[in-house]
Each structure stands twice: as C-alpha cells, then as structure tokens.
Amino acid sequence: MFVLVILVYGAVAALELWLWAERPWKKVLIYLLLTAAAAALASLIVVYGKLPVPEPIGFLGKLFKQWWQGGGKQ
C-alpha cells in the first residue's frame, strides 16, 4: 500500500511534468518538493492511520478555551 501510494504520486508527477511546455529548474524543484511532501504525508497516513495534527499555536487555544469556558459557566 505504502509503495503503491508513492508510485501513484510519482506517476502523476511524471505525467504532469511531461505535459509542461517548458521546465525551468526552479519550478521543477518546487514542484517535486511539494509532491514529495504530499506523498510523504499520504504514505505516513497510510502507514500510521491516525497522524497527530501539529498545533503550532495550540497553547493559545488552551488559554482561550479556559477563558471562554470560565466565562460560560457563570
């Protein structure tokens, strides 16, 4: 399954690149980087099932929730 996902992503990327009229290396690089990121995400999800979602400013949320719920209870 893991391999299949990688293959599919690779195949789509190859097909799309083949369709481009011109291929400036910068665009190709970014394209491949993003595709790799997407493929990595997909394969991680395939392997682990439930992946934790990062919350970079999650602590703010907790703070906010506390404040909000404290307000709500009164």
Add this chain to the structure above:
Amino acid sequence: MKRVNLVRLTILTLICVLLAGCWDYIEIETLEFVFGLGVDRVTPEYIVILEMVKTSGGGQHAQVEPKVLSTSSGSVSSGGAALSNVAGLRAFWPHAYVFLMSEQVAREGILDAVEYIARSRQVRGTVWVFVTKDCTVEEVFKSKPPVANSVSEHLNAISLMQENISGFIPLQVWELNQDLTKEGISPVLPTIRLVHERGELVPVVEGTAVLKGDRMVGWLDGHESDILCLLKGVFERGFFVINTEVGEHGRFPITYEIVGNQVDIKPLVKDGRPAAAIKLTMQFGVEEVGRAPINFRDMQQTDSVEAQLATHFKDRIRELLHKVQVEFNADVLGIGQLFRRKQPEAWRHFGSDWDVYFPDLPVELEVRCQVVLTGLSSAPLRVRD
C-alpha cells in the same frame, strides 16, 4: 492548456471505469423490501418481526406478495440482519411504512425499540408508529386486510386518511422523536386492534396509547381520541351522533360533521400557580337529522343546537382532561411545553415540578360551536300525512 484538460478528463473517466462496480453497488432485484417492522418483546430478548414483500412477474404482470418473518435477537437491527439470512435477500429498510410495538414493549418503555428507528440512516423518519392493543405485532402482520396487498400498506393508507376517518392521531417517527425530547409534553401513539370481518382478522387503527416519558400509562378509546384530536388542533372530519333536543319535540339523534376547528391553549399564572385556558371554536355541518323536525332557518333552533353542542363537547373535554390529568398524569396536550414557550419565566419556576402541578392544573374551558352547513336543504324530509 486544452490538451491538459483532455488528459485530465481521460484520467477522470479512466479512474471511474476502473472503480466501477465496487463497494456500494447493489442490484435492485437482490433487495427484499421491508414494508413493516415490529417489536413484540424487548426483554429478555428482542422479538423482531418484519413484513417483507416478495416481488415476482415483471413487466405488466408484477406481483407483490407479503411475507412475515420473525426472529429473536439481541437488538432490532441485528434481528433485521438475521432475517436477511432467512429470506435469502438483503433486507432493505428505506421503504418501510410502519413500525409496530406490542403493548408489552410500550409498557416497559419504547426507547429500546425505537432507538434504532430514530438513529438509522436506513429507516426514514416518516415511518408511522403504532402500538398494538390486545394482540401481538405478529398477529397484526399476519392478518388479512381486505383491499391492500400487505398489512403495512393498509396501515399506511389508513394513516394518510386520518382526517376523514378520525378516531386516532397518526404519528411519524420524527414527531415521536421530538415529543420524547421536548420538555412538558407526553407523546401519544395510535393503537391497532384486530377486528373480525367475515371470518378474517382485519387490523384497524383506533384509539390512543398515552405515554409518560417513554412508558405507556394508559389507553384512550376512539371517542376520546377524537376529542384529543380537537384539542391538539389536528384537523379531522369526524362524525358525531349527538342526541339533540329539538324544541318541545323531544330528543333526536342528529349527526354532525366537524368542518373546522381552531384551538387556542393559553398558559396562565393564577395566584402564583399555573393554570390554562382552552378556547375551542368548532364549525359543524349537519349531515343527517333523521326524524327530527328541525329547521335551520329558524335562528332559535340553530342557536339552541349550537349551545347543546358546546355543552356536549365541554363535558367530553372535561372527562378527557380528568382522565389524562388525574388518571395518567400525562401532559398529552403539551401545556408544559406551551408554558416554556410563552411564559419562560413561569416555567423556570414550575418546570421542574410539572408532574406535581399538572394533575390539578385548573383549566378554563370555552367552547364555541357553529353550524355552518346543513347539506342542500335547511329542513328535514317531509312525509305527506
């Protein structure tokens, strides 16, 4: 760009072709359509009864034949699944018309039986719900309705005709859902009885089962149900045969038909206690006077008839109110609900003790009756002496 579009379309079509026929694809002929569903017993094990239809023929000769299957199982849905095995076809719920519960289930609490129906993606919210009286669900499903192909279709037809035949209040699952959830209202369910008709048992819908919470607390018969209909503002065209006094000629049975009724229930607070005022306005048509020498062009006679009608209905409403208030303590009219809506402040106060207040809730009753139709003639048939 355009070439890319074409490629994309092709990919899309290809993918769909590759995926075709997977997962949820079903063939319609492999389905067994469940028309009716019933629960006879909940403890210790559920007894689930399905009425399915067997289709055969095809084209112009399609035939439908009901089959009743029953099983005992751990829950309603697993019972259904188990019956698929027996039937050899997949039980398909969304075309169910009716859901039946036996009296035993209703007495023990309908929640166990109803929960699946309320939650299921498959069973529609528009299924009619009934309680069987003096018979089991299986007996009902196995009875022979004279016209319809199956019992479920028969019951569905009756429910749709309610406003013409009166005697019960039809209820669909979603309304039951709401009534169970809301504060200050007790659900009522129509009941099914079996009657003998030329040697066959025929199911009829008549009367009402009164619930408190999710447990049944008592029955109302057909006539009481009519009055309940009026009070709930459910439109119906019931016939009432009432012994009416006509001048000095004595009393005659005259048949009236309700052609319109408006009900207005007002929650009140009186002396710090909840009360209610019910104002009922009804329009009647005179259907049949028999031998009564009554002439409706005579205003006096009409007024007297209207007054008698008002008294009659007032009495019957009082009887009904007494029954539900004192005997059942079940707020079938949803007066509590009205309190909550119209007098939220009062409800905040009384709401939690509604059970205590309701049995002796003073009800002011005002009934107005009007005769608006008398067929095509104002006076009875005159026989030449």
Add this chain to the structure above:
Amino acid sequence: MFFWKHTKKGEPQPRGLDDISPSLRTNLHWLKEDIFVHDQTIAYRGFKTSDPHPRECVLIYADNMVKHEYLSQFVLRPMMRSSLPKHLRGEELAHYAAERILESDGAEFITRYSEIGDKLMDGVGVILIDGCPVAVVVDAQGWAKRAVTEPPSESVVRGPRQGFSEDLGVNISLVRLRLSSPNFKTRFLHVGTQSKTRVAILYLDNVTSMELVEEVERRIKAIDIDAVLDSGYIQELIQDSPYSPFPTIGQTERPDVVAAKVLEGRVAVLVDGSPFALTMPYLLVEAFQANEDYYNHWITATFHRLVRYISFFVTTATPAIYIALISYHPQLIPTNLVISISAARKNVPFPGIVEVIAMGLVFEILREGGVRLPRPIGQAISIVGAIVLGDAAVSASLVSAPMIIVVGLTGVAGFVVPSLNDLAVLIRLSLVLLAAALGLYGFVFGVIAFLLLLSSMESFGVPYLSTMTTLVPQDLKDTVVRVPWWQMVLRPRYLASKDRQRLQGQAGRTDR
C-alpha cells in the same frame, strides 16, 4: 498562389518568372506543357479576328465550367467579326478588345500564368491575343447548380423556406436579399493550396466589432491546408477549444438565420461548395435557439425553449440517474415504482450498467443505420429496431422494460436539440460510467466536470456561457426566455457591437 512554380522546377524561363509573354505561341506552350499539362478538360479554341489585320487569338476555358452558348455568342462571335486596328500594340490590344468588342458583362485583365490557372477553375473564359502580354478574362460561369430548396436539416413550419445551395455567389445573394443595406460587407479569401476554395466573410459594417472581423480573417488566413471541401474544414481549423466536444462555431443552412446572426453583431463565413454557413462567436445558448422562435409568438417560443433545455437534460442525464437510483439509492425511488422495477429486473441476467450501455449502443446503431439510408428503408430499420428488437428483448428477459423506456426517452429527447445531439451521446456515456461508480454523487461530479469545461470555454473571445452566467437583465432576454420583439431594444452586450441600438424606442408597437 505560386503552385505552378513547384511543378515547374528546372524549366528554362525566357521571360520574367510568371509574366505572360506577348508571344501567343510561348504562352500556349507554357500553358499546355506546364500549367495544364495532361489536363484534357481545358479547351483551347484558336481563332482569328477578321480582316484587314487578322490576329491570332485563343480562347481558353475549362470544359463544363462555362456556358458554351454564352461564350460563343458574346465572346467568340464579336471577336471573330471585328478587326483589331493595326496600330495597337501590347496591352492596348487587350483594352481595345474589352472596351470595343467583347459583349460579355465582366472583363478583367491578368498578367500572370498563375492567375490564368486560378481563374480558369472558376469557370471563366480567358482570351489570349497574339502580341499582347495581358490576358482578358470574361465571365461565363455555368456549371451545374442545385436549385434553392428548403434545407433538409433545418425545416420549419413557420418561416422562409429558402436554404443555401453549394454556390457561394447564390448563397451570398440570398443573405444580401435580406440585408439590403450598404453596410452589409463581404470579404473574400481563398483557402486551400489545391482547392483554392473561395471563402466569404459576411458582416455588417456599422454593427459588428472590427476586432472580431479581423480576428476571423486572421484565423482563416492562417489556414494552410491542401483542400477545403466543406465549411466543416474551416470550422474545425479555426474554432476555439478544439478538444472540447461542444461546438464553438455555429452552422446553419438557412440564409435567414445567417442574416439574424449578422444583425446581432456576429460574423458569418460562407464557403464555396458548402451549403452550411458558419457563424461566430457561437455560445451555448444558441444551441437551444431555433429560428422559428423568433417568428412565432414569444410565449410559445419561450415554452419551446424550455422544452429544449429540459430535453437536453433528459437526454444526457436520464440513464445516469436511472443507474444511480437503482444501483445505489433505491431508497429515493417511490415505493410502488421501486417494487415494479425490482420485479421487472428479477429475471434479467445483466447488471443495470451493462443494460444501459448495451441498449444505448443498440439505439445508436439503429440511428446511425437509419441516417444515411434512403428514407423508406430508414423507416423500416427503425420499425424493426424499435418494435421487434425492443419488444422481443423484453419478452425474452434480456432487458427490463424500464430500461427500454429510459433508452427510448433518451433517444427521443436527443432529437429536440439537434445541434448537440451527437455530443449528448458522449456526455451520457461518461455520466453513466460515473454514476455506476459513485451513484448520484458520481453523476454530480460528472456534471461539475462538464460545467467546468463549459465555463472554461470561449468562442472568439466571448465566454461560452456568457448569457447564462450573467445577472444583467438585458443579457437574459434571449436565453431561456424569448422576450417579445418590442423588448429587444439592444443587441447582445457580449458581442461588443459598435451600435447596440436595435429598436428605436418602442416604435412599431401599438400599445394600448
């Protein structure tokens, strides 16, 4: 233009490359040996003018492309009876002949061999006079023409019965008859290296936006193809979104339609040899408009349009919806119907999707079989197909009866919008496949895809859905509804016409 050059590699050329020589013999030599080598339809009629100074002349024409009596009566006879004054030299000879002798109504002078080649195929006579480096061209077109008849592909109940024929001149005259204004302009182009087909661009000078005309001309000029046998060639070569199955150039066989489109500010292109005129830009709404809409009462016209829209939906969507419902969502079919469909399908061996595709294919075969056959046989085919095959298939439980209804409905509804009928098949098939994959949601995805395709299309710079994606009331007047004529004061906005006023106020309407 210079096609003869290719065939003439290595030949010695005494004079300028392409110029006609004063010597008649040289001319005839080059014509016979090079340009028209082995072409036996070219007739060379040598003759002499009368005394005192007889000059050798040759009349050249293509056999059967000219009116022979005309040539002999108005060209040969006067030439042979008259004499050319002796003092005339070179070009003067040709001018003298054209001015004083020839009785034909058109006379042109050409100086190049290649032009002779081009002209002769248009059915003219070319006169070469000895000593004169200029050829005189006289009009004498006279090939077989089809009469102006009612167009078979667009017959009407109410409306003019004239249709285009194959002759460009006649076709233009048919349009001009309807637009007798000096503002009606025609531009001619020649397309096709071999066929040299004449192509005419028709527009109204004071209405049509010039950019549009220039764009059309530019695109047609850019065509480099050997031959154009029908306007279909041009259509496919210059249209936008060539990969999309939806037409972005309109076609019609009716001069009244061309006139109407030109009046709206569109450009029409007529191609010699084709009875089909092209109109551009072409929008999706036009597929649902018929010329009769504008001749009938506007309420009936609006109703018929509505029927067309519905029919198009029916013909493209019905099988897909049917498949989606019976295979994925039987809960959405009314109970009685689901029971009868289920009963009807009990003994059918194939899954619904196979049934739909197979029956759709059978229908297309019957249609295709009927289209190109003579009418009586075509009818026989449809009878065999519809009654015998359909009925027998149901009785034999090969297909279910509801399927026959679906396919029949689909087929009949398809004929209501003829211009989109061919592609309706494609849409139908892809929607059916999608519906078979994901039910109604697959169908919806298909619809989204087609709507996206339509939204992304343009025709000569005008978005293909223009009038459908606007909320401006003016633009909606001729879409699903056809408002009465007195309300169509302005020309469509999206065509960016120069003069948008089409009706002066409410004139012409007696209002109470």
Add this chain to the structure above:
Amino acid sequence: MKELVPDHQGMILVLMFIVGNTLVFPLGGLAGPDIWLAFLTATVLALPIILAMARVRSLMQGSTFFVGFERVLGKWPSRILAFLYGGFAWRLACYVVSDVSNFIQTVALPTTPPVVIATFLALLMLWAAKEGVEVLARFAVMVGKVVLAVLAIIFVLLLSQVDLGEFQPVLYNGFKPVLRGAFQILDFPFLETVVLFWVFDCFGRRVSPYKVFLPGFLAASLVLLIMVSTSLAVVGADRYALYYYPVWTAVGRINVSTFLTRLEAIVGVTFAIGSFVKMAVALLAASRCFAYAFGFSDYRFVVTPLAMGVIAGSRWFITTVLEVDQSAVETHSPDEIMFQVVIPLVVWAFAELKAKNGKANGSSQAGGGEEV
C-alpha cells in the same frame, strides 16, 4: 496575466463560497432556539472584517493583488504571510473535502472509502484551480443559480412543516448561548471568507471590492439564516444540534401528497456542488499564495502537488464524521482567530497607513508608491 472577474460574478462566488459547504451542518447549534439571533450577531460581528478586506482591496486598486500587497507590507513580510495563508487555505480545502467525503459516506455510500471520493474531488478541483478565478466565477454563477433555486424550492416545501413555536422562548438561557452560537458561525463559515481575499487577482473599479464582498456576504448570511432557521423549526430546537446534517433530516420529512417525497438526494447533490466551489477556491488561494511565496507570479504549476496533498490531508485533519462535526461546530482554534481576525485587521491598518503616506508623499514624488 490579469484575471478580471465581473462584479456580479464575484458576488456570487463569495455567496457560494460561504453557503456552499455550510448548508447541511448544524450551524450555531449552541444557540438553540435563538439561532436567528446568533446569525444576526455573527453577521454584525463579521461585517467590520469583511469591510476591512474590501477596503484593503479597494486601496490596492490598479495593480494586481500581489503587487499591491507587496507595496503595502514589503517584500518579505508579504511572502511570509502568503506562505502562512497558503497553509491556511490548503487546510481549509482539506476540511471541505473531508466534509464532503464524510457526508457522502454517511448518507449514501457507507462502504466506499472516503479517499476515493476525495480523489475524484481533488481531480476536479485541480482542474478548476488551474482554470483560474475567472472560470471559477463563471462556474459559481452557473451552479449558484441552480443551488439557490433548489434552496428556494426546499424552503417552500418545508414551510408546511415549520413550527414557529420552536423559536420560543426567546433568550431563555440569556445571551451567552447566542454569543457562543454567533462565534461558531463566525468561525465557520463567515470569516473563512478571508481566503477569498487572496483569490481575486484584480477588480474592475475602485468600488468593485465592496460590490463583490458586501452583497455577497450579506446574501450568503441571509440564505443561511433562512435555511438554518427553517430546518431548526422543522426538526425541533432540541434536536437540531444533535443531528449531523439537520437540513438533510428536515428535507427527508417533505411529503407533498405522497408524490414529492424522498428529496434528500437533492440536498446532498446541492451540498456536493456548493462545496466544490469552496474547495476549488481554497485550493486556488493556496496555490496562489504558495507560488507567490516561492517567488512566482504564475501559480498553475503548484496546483497539482497541492491537490494531491489535499487527498492525503483530507484524511489527516478529519477522519470520521464525528470529527467533521467537531471541526464544523465546536472548535475555536486560535490559529483561526489569528488568520480570520487579527491578521486581516493588521493588514488593513498597514494599508491605511500606507495610503495616507502615499497621499502625503504623492505630491512630492508622483507615483513613487512602488519604491516605498
């Protein structure tokens, strides 16, 4: 390349963006019977931000979006912001895709893996995003007419089932639940409109942003208010928040003389189509932002990888319908407040400052706005 959307089409795009995938969810369920109040409150609260967005766009008139944006914030801040919003829009696309795929799984295709549906959607939205905002706006109008017509029909058919008593008592639990409901609605869907800020390339006139954002937003708010209140009055205030898809449930009750029944599919179809507009817009915004952040003016080449990422992402943020409910109805995550409220207001403040400075400097260095 300049992509110019006519005002009315832009308006419908805004309308469809807000209405599209919101339709079936129990919006503002926390407000209970006071839902209409919650809607009005949310509309009032959202207006300043919508107006601020329109104002910023109006100030940038005359240049394409990113050029104007760079002029306001400077090169690197605007690139970083674009990157962040790219992520935000991409996540929104993931959310919408999983909303739809989970919806379809719940109501119609229980055993079809949602990822298959997500793949279909990703392919379609990939195409739509590549076509650009002009095509999307046209598509939105085509679809919008149908969606609004369907909603109108549903509304009329539901009227007979409406029990106005469900809205009583008003403010039984005070104003707090109303506010909570209003915040729910603000969060999803009203302020998600910020994504649209990044989508329009340029506008025809200086007033165009107002003409696009304001009527679009108000119309969407009205449509949602009507649909949500109607479905609440049909399914009951107590049960409204308990259903995953109250509108779906409500429409299942339509029964006109036993003929017009079983219309839920129409809601489902409408929902799918409407959501599609939203996910395509979100993907378009994400692509534009990312491409700009990497320093490209043409965004089309990043669409495909992002769309493929959405397929995965739709299974990442939300995996089952239970979580759809949470995300749609309950979460007030701080990043949403950040992206939907704080940053737009800050950008607005900067734009105003810049405009003032530009005016002050305008006389001395004509057209020198590019350099500052």
